[in-house]
Amino acid sequence: MSSLKLKFAMFLFLTASFCHAQNDSITMGNHDILDVIHKIFDKNDSIKKDRQKKVAFSLLPVPVDVNSSTGLVVSFLTTFYLGEDHEKTKMSQITFSPYFSFTKQYVFPVQSYIYTSENKWNFIGDYRYMIYPQYTYGLGEHNSKEKMSTLDYQQWRFYQFITRKVIGNYRLGVGFLLDNYQNIAEESYIDEETDYYKYMNGDYANESSFGFAVQGLYDSRENIINTEQGLYIEADLRINTSGVEGDKWQSLYVDARKYHSFSKTKHRVWASRAFYWSTFGGKPHYLDLPSIGWDRDGKTGRGFTKNRYRSNALIYFETEYRTDITRNGFFGAVFFTNISSVSKLDTYQFKKWNPAVGTGIRIKWNKRNGSNFALDYGISKNDWSLRLGLSENF
Numbered sequence: 001m002s003s004l005k006l007k008f009a010m011f012l013f014l015t016a017s018f019c020h021a022q023n024d025s026i027t028m029g030n031h032d033i034l035d036v037i038h039k040i041f042d043k044n045d046s047i048k049k050d051r052q053k054k055v056a057f058s059l060l061p062v063p064v065d066v067n068s069s070t071g072l073v074v075s076f077l078t079t080f081y082l083g084e085d086h087e088k089t090k091m092s093q094i095t096f097s098p099y100f101s102f103t104k105q106y107v108f109p110v111q112s113y114i115y116t117s118e119n120k121w122n123f124i125g126d127y128r129y130m131i132y133p134q135y136t137y138g139l140g141e142h143n144s145k146e147k148m149s150t151l152d153y154q155q156w157r158f159y160q161f162i163t164r165k166v167i168g169n170y171r172l173g174v175g176f177l178l179d180n181y182q183n184i185a186e187e188s189y190i191d192e193e194t195d196y197y198k199y200m201n202g203d204y205a206n207e208s209s210f211g212f213a214v215q216g217l218y219d220s221r222e223n224i225i226n227t228e229q230g231l232y233i234e235a236d237l238r239i240n241t242s243g244v245e246g247d248k249w250q251s252l253y254v255d256a257r258k259y260h261s262f263s264k265t266k267h268r269v270w271a272s273r274a275f276y277w278s279t280f281g282g283k284p285h286y287l288d289l290p291s292i293g294w295d296r297d298g299k300t301g302r303g304f305t306k307n308r309y310r311s312n313a314l315i316y317f318e319t320e321y322r323t324d325i326t327r328n329g330f331f332g333a334v335f336f337t338n339i340s341s342v343s344k345l346d347t348y349q350f351k352k353w354n355p356a357v358g359t360g361i362r363i364k365w366n367k368r369n370g371s372n373f374a375l376d377y378g379i380s381k382n383d384w385s386l387r388l389g390l391s392e393n394f
Contacts, residue, residue: 030328030329030367031326031328031329031330031364031367032329032330032364032365032366032367055078055079055080071099071100071101071102071103071105072099072100073097073098073099073100073388074097074098074099075095075096075097075388075389075390076095076096076097077093077094077095077225077371077390077391078093078094078095079091079092079093079225079369079371080092082114082115082116082117083115083116083117083118083119084117085118088117088118088119089115089116089117089118089119090115090119090219090221090222090224091115091222091223091224091225091369092112092113092114092115093112093113093114093224093225093391094110094111094112094113094114095109095110095111095112095390095391096108096109096110097109097389103133104131104133105130105131105132105133105134106130106131106132107128107129107130107131107132108128108129108130109126109127109128109130109298110125110126110127110128111125111126111127111296111297112124112125113125113224119165120164120165121162121163121164121165122161122162122163122164122165122171122173122217122219123160123161123162124159124160124161124163124175125159125160125161126157126158126159126296127157127158127159128155128156128157129154129155129156129157130154130155130157131154132152132153132154132155133150133151133152133153134150134151134306134307135147135148135149135150135151135305135307136148136149136150136151136186136194136195136196136307136310137305137307137308137309137310138195139195139199139289139310139311139345140310140311140312140342140343140344140345140346141344141345141351141352142195142345143308143309143310143342145382146189147189148188148189148190148194148195149186149187149188149189149190149194149196150186150187150189151184151185151186151196152183152184152185152186152187153181153182153183153184153185153287154181154182154183155179155180155181155182155287156178156179156180156182157178157179157180158176158177158178159175159176159177159178159296160175160176160177161173161174161175161213161215161236162174162175163215163217169218169219169220170216170217170218171215171216171217171218171219172214172215172216172217173214173215173217174212174213174214174215175212175213175214175215175236175238176212176213177209177210177211177212177213177238177240178208178209178210179208179209179210179287179288180206180207180208180209181206181207181208181209181285181287182206183206184204184205184206184207185204186204196286199244199286200244200285200286201244201245203244207242207285207287208242209240209242209243209284209285209288210240210241210242211238211239211240211241212238212239213236213237213238213239214236214237215234215235215236216233216234216235216236217233217234217235218231218232218233218234219231219232219233220232221259223369223370225369225370225371225390225391225392226369226370226371226372226391226392227257227259227269227271227392228259228261228267228269229259229260229261230259231256231257231258231259232255232256232257232258233254233255233256233257234253234254234255234256235252235253235254236251236252236253236254237250237251237252238250238251238252238253240282240284240288243282243283243284243285243288244283244284244285245283247282247283248281248282249279249280249281249282249283249284250279250280250281250282251277251278251279251280251284251288251290252276252277252278252280253276253277253296254274254275254276254277255273255274255275255295256273256274256275257271257272257273257274257394258271258272258273259271266323266324266329267322267323267324267329267332268322268323268324269321269322269323270319270320270321270322271319271320271321271322271392271394272317272318272319272320273316273317273318273319273394274316274317275295275300275314275315275316275317275318276313276314276315276316277290277295277313277314278290278312278313278314278343278348279312279313280312284312286310289310289311289312290310290311290312290313290314290342291306291307291309291310291314291342292304292306292307292308292309292310292314292316292340292342293305293306293307293308294306294307297394299393299394300316300318300338300340301316301338301340301356301385302318302336302338302356302358302376302378302385302387302393303338303356303357303358303378303379303380303383303384303385304340304354304356304378304380304383304385305383305385306385308383309340309341309342309354310342311342311343311344311345312343312345312346312347312348313342313343313347313348313350314340314341314342314343315340315341315350316338316339316340317338317339317340318336318337318338318339318393318394319336319337319338320334320335320336320337320393321334321335321336322334322362322392329364329367330363330364331361331362331363331364332361332362332363332364332372333359333360333361333362334359334360334362334374334376334392334393335358335359336357336358336359336360336376336378336393337355337356337357337358338355338356338378339353339354339355339356340353340354341353341354354380354381355380355381356378356379356380356383357378357379357380358376358377358378358379359376359377360374360375360376360377361374361375362374365390371390371391372390372391372392373388373390374387374388374389374390374391374392374393375387375388376388376393
């Protein structure tokens with residue numbers, strides 16, 4: 001690993017952080033980074049007072065070298081409860097993780113997952129602005145080991161889902177989804193036409209993709225930052241108004257996650273995820289096609305470069321084991337494996353499967369809401385990834 005990566009762990013302890021914890025019933029371990037800070041600055045009792053506030057937020061600015069794209073990510077995580085009774089209202093979350101790289105990538109994403117009092121309404125939001133030159137590797141089974149081109153573009157996104165409680169943990173609702181792509185340009189590294197050029201018929205014009213969605217949701221998780229028990233199933237049917245050459249198209253997005261805890265006193269969790277995303281009924285823009293690492297949370301494909309595989313359909317399975325290393329829960333680890341496939345273009349045939357394995361470290365950032373400093377390293381054939389954040393991968 002590069003010297004920058006070796007400095008990564010050292011930088012954690014030099015990183016400034018500020019956290020406030022709400023007074024709730026969820027306690028994940030009994031020692032976190034605030035305890036370390038308080039022990040160092042024992043004479044300052046302001047931390048103790050702040051820990052009784054109802055809103056929890058954390059800051060994590062760190063340098064990162066991800067797939068040879070050196071840069072800086074600053075992660076803000078906020079959790080809170082909108083209901084007076086925390087036993088009847090689930091935790092809400094807002095994250096803001098701007099990323100800047102020396103390869104001229106600039107990403108400003110805001111994501112939200114909010115429950116109103118007694119879980120009557122749920123709001124899932126994904127809003128972002130991106131200047132994002134990215135490597136392409138081909139479509140479907142034509143994906144190559146070598147880079148095909150650099151695709152440069154700017155993107156505005158506004159996704160908003162609104163669901164209402166039906167009964168228990170079952171919910172139904174609608175979504176509004178807008179993607180706007182501007183200033184699209186491509187630098188090719190091959191002699192023939194790139195897959196983007198062939199798929200888009202040489203069109204590099206600006207494009208807006210707007211659609212409506214119907215969402216079915218089941219969510220029995222109590223803690224969405226670091227889930228120990230529960231089941232999450234989301235199914236979205238999207239009806240889009242425009243595509244290549246004006247074609248309308250639809251997509252199906254299904255995300256299922258299961259969590260099981262092996263201990264009532266320690267953090268011993270087995271988590272599994274199944275994910276399916278496909279388009280049909282028309283021809284979406286190239287950038288609207290399902291791609292590894294481009295699910296709504298951007299969490300699929302540990303062990304792969306983002307955008308490594310892309311086609312009209314994607315299927316993904318992942319499982320991991322999460323465990324404490326120290327008795328006080330301050331240090332932990334995860335071990336994960338995943339396997340994925342994209343279909344042969346314009347079909348729904350999954351013939352080529354791409355496995356990956358990896359591990360990660362966890363340092364308890366806020367024991368009240370379960371947030372961790374999470375650093376994961378994944379490896380696959382001819383590829384790898386390094387990811388970090390303040391919540392679990394799924």
